[in-house]
Amino acid sequence: MSPVSHSEWDRPADASSPHEGGFRAQIDISTTRGGPRYGELNEELRRLMDLARYACPPEELTEAMIAQVRALNENLAKVQVDEWETPSGTRIDLPSRGNLTLPPYVVTDGGPDGVIADVTFRPFHLGGNKAAHGGHIAVAFDDLGGLASALKVEGVTRTAYLTVGYRSLTPLDTPLQMRTWVETLDGRKAFVKGTLHDGDRLCADVDALFIALKPGQP
Numbered sequence: 001m002s003p004v005s006h007s008e009w010d011r012p013a014d015a016s017s018p019h020e021g022g023f024r025a026q027i028d029i030s031t032t033r034g035g036p037r038y039g040e041l042n043e044e045l046r047r048l049m050d051l052a053r054y055a056c057p058p059e060e061l062t063e064a065m066i067a068q069v070r071a072l073n074e075n076l077a078k079v080q081v082d083e084w085e086t087p088s089g090t091r092i093d094l095p096s097r098g099n100l101t102l103p104p105y106v107v108t109d110g111g112p113d114g115v116i117a118d119v120t121f122r123p124f125h126l127g128g129n130k131a132a133h134g135g136h137i138a139v140a141f142d143d144l145g146g147l148a149s150a151l152k153v154e155g156v157t158r159t160a161y162l163t164v165g166y167r168s169l170t171p172l173d174t175p176l177q178m179r180t181w182v183e184t185l186d187g188r189k190a191f192v193k194g195t196l197h198d199g200d201r202l203c204a205d206v207d208a209l210f211i212a213l214k215p216g217q218p
């Protein structure tokens with residue numbers, strides 16, 4: 001089993017998507033890439049990760065599952081595209097834009113004044129003692145802070161720093177409310193604040209800086 005080589009997805013742009021360096025000024029969004037059942041596939045894969053997180057299989061079952069997952073991976077290996085063509089991250093009709101690597105969230109309101117989303121940390125996101133891993137909470141803040149800044153500057157931004165305050169335990173399997181907004185916009189610098197609540201209880205907050213990228217900037 002060889003890992004997927006970077007060259008399989010890091011392909012140069014063609015005329016349909018001009019860019020300079022590593023930067024692309026346009027963000028593709030879609031509701032059709034990957035087909036109508038792509039969301040269902042994502043959900044099964046999330047369930048796989050959740051179940052794997054707590055599984056303790058006997059040896060024979062481990063062997064059988066290695067073969068099954070290998071077969072699944074071989075199918076996925078046949079359909080590799082580059083990062084600009086994959087549905088993951090562009091499917092705005094799906095939780096977390098169809099990006100499996102993010103905790104699943106659903107944006108309920110979004111615009112230049114900020115973003116509100118329902119986020120659920122799953123068994124896969126366990127840190128310990130039934131609480132979410134702090135790194136996964138930071139990932140959710142990074143993406144939704146990135147979205148709030150992108151909607152404010154109407155362009156692509158990149159995280160310069162991100163500081164999370166963990167104020168109380170973040171439960172798993174519970175719909176939580178995350179809010180992010182640009183507190184101050186100073187040229188290319190979007191200073192973002194955010195909160196994560198379980199009902200009235202503050203679980204975490206964030207203080208971050210996102211920089212609007214210049215066209216051509218790698």
Ligand SMILES: CCCCC/C=C\C/C=C\C/C=C\C/C=C\CCCC(=O)SCCNC(=O)CCNC(=O)[C@H](O)C(C)(C)COP(=O)(O)OP(=O)(O)OC[C@H]1O[C@@H](n2cnc3c(N)ncnc32)[C@H](O)[C@@H]1OP(=O)(O)O
Nearest residue numbers: 027029092107110142143146147150158159160161189211
């Ligand atoms: C319902 C609606 C749905 C719609 C959805 C539609 C579309 C989707 C839209 C958006 C996408 C959605 C979500 C977002 C997705 C993902 C978010 C994740 C983002 C990341 O995960 S991204 C990876 C991690 N990130 C890095 O990998 C950064 C590495 N780094 C660099 O790439 C450079 O470092 C850079 C570019 C940051 C700056 O470089 P640079 O050359 O452009 O600019 P420069 O250095 O001149 O800084 C300019 C001014 O910022 C100040 N400044 C800079 N850095 C600072 C710091 N750390 N602290 C304090 N101040 C700082 C300077 O002091 C100066 O300030 P001043 O102008 O006042 O002097």
